[in-house]
Amino acid sequence: MRDRAVVRARVEGITKILTIPTIVGRITTMVSSGTVSAGEIADEIGKDQILAAKVLKLVNSGFYGFRQPISTITHAMVLLGNDVVKTLVLTSSVLDIVSAMNEHIKGLWEHSIGTARLAGTLAQKTEAKNPEEIALCGLLHDIGKVIIAQTFPEEHAEIRRTVSARNCLQIEAEQAVLGVTHPEVGMWLLKKWSLPASLVNPVAYHSNFHPRRDFADRTAIVHVADILCRAKGVGYAGDHRIPALNRDAWAMLRLDMDDIAEAMANLEDEIRSGLFA
Numbered sequence: 001m002r003d004r005a006v007v008r009a010r011v012e013g014i015t016k017i018l019t020i021p022t023i024v025g026r027i028t029t030m031v032s033s034g035t036v037s038a039g040e041i042a043d044e045i046g047k048d049q050i051l052a053a054k055v056l057k058l059v060n061s062g063f064y065g066f067r068q069p070i071s072t073i074t075h076a077m078v079l080l081g082n083d084v085v086k087t088l089v090l091t092s093s094v095l096d097i098v099s100a101m102n103e104h105i106k107g108l109w110e111h112s113i114g115t116a117r118l119a120g121t122l123a124q125k126t127e128a129k130n131p132e133e134i135a136l137c138g139l140l141h142d143i144g145k146v147i148i149a150q151t152f153p154e155e156h157a158e159i160r161r162t163v164s165a166r167n168c169l170q171i172e173a174e175q176a177v178l179g180v181t182h183p184e185v186g187m188w189l190l191k192k193w194s195l196p197a198s199l200v201n202p203v204a205y206h207s208n209f210h211p212r213r214d215f216a217d218r219t220a221i222v223h224v225a226d227i228l229c230r231a232k233g234v235g236y237a238g239d240h241r242i243p244a245l246n247r248d249a250w251a252m253l254r255l256d257m258d259d260i261a262e263a264m265a266n267l268e269d270e271i272r273s274g275l276f277a
C-alpha cells in the first residue's frame with residue numbers, strides 16, 4: 001500500500017503531462033474569469049486545430065445524444081455552456097491516453113460513454129437542472145481509473161490480478177493495492193483542474209453516495225446510471241461484479257421501473273446504431 005500523500009502528489013503532477021501546454025491553461029482561465037464572451041473562447045480554441053478537432057470529437061462521441069453532428073466550437077458552446085466546453089478541453093487531453101491504451105481501457109471508455117448517455121437521459125426524466133453537465137459527470141465518473149492505469153502501471157497490473165484472483169470490485173482491489181480509490185483520484189484531478197464542485201462531487205462520490213452532500217441529486221443520477229450500465233454489460237468497468245444500488249440514491253430519483261426500462265431500451269438502441277463506433 002502506498003502513502004496517500006505520495007499518490008496524490010503523483011496524480012496532481014500528471015496534470016502537467018495531460019494538459020496541452022499554454023493554450024489549455026489560457027482557455028480555462030478565460031472561461032473561469034467569466035468576463036470573456038463565448039465567441040472569444042471559441043476563437044481561442046479554434047487557433048489550435050488539433051485541440052478543436054479533439055473537442056469536437058468528444059462533443060460528437062454520442063454521449064449527449066445530439067441528432068445532428070456539431071461542427072463548430074461556437075455551436076458546441078451555445079449548446080453546452082462554457083463550463084462543459086472547458087471540461088471537454090481538459091478531457092480531450094485524457095483522450096490521447098485512452099486511444100493509446102489497451103482493450104481494458106477502451107471497455108472503460110465505452111462504459112463511461114454509456115453511463116454519460118444514460119445519466120443525461122435520467123437527468124431529463126427527473127427534470128434535473130443542466131442535464132449536459134450531468135452527462136459530463138457520467139463521462140468523467142471513472143476517470144480516476146484511467147489516471148491510475150497511466151500513473152501507476154505496476155500497481156494497476158496488481159489491481160487487475162487482485163480483481164481476477166478475488167473476483168472483487170475494482171474499487172476494493174484499488175484500496176488493497178494502492179490505498180486510495182479511483183473516485184478519490186478522479187476528485188484530485190478535477191480539483192487540480194479547478195472544476196466546480198457541481199462537476200467534482202458526482203465523480204468523487206459516485207460509489208459512496210450520501211443524500212446530504214452537496215449536489216447529491218446529480219451524484220444519485222451518476223450512481224444509478226453507472227450501476228445500470230454495469231448490470232447491462234455496457235462497456236467494461238474493470239470487474240465482473242455489480243455494486244449494490246444505494247437505496248437513498250434510488251429514492252432521490254423518484255423514477256419507476258418503466259422509466260428505467262425505457263431509458264435502457266433507448267441506450268441499447270443507440271449502441272446498436274453505433275454509439276461506440
Ligand SMILES: [Fe+2]
Binds near residue numbers: 141142182206207
Ligand atoms: Fe466507478
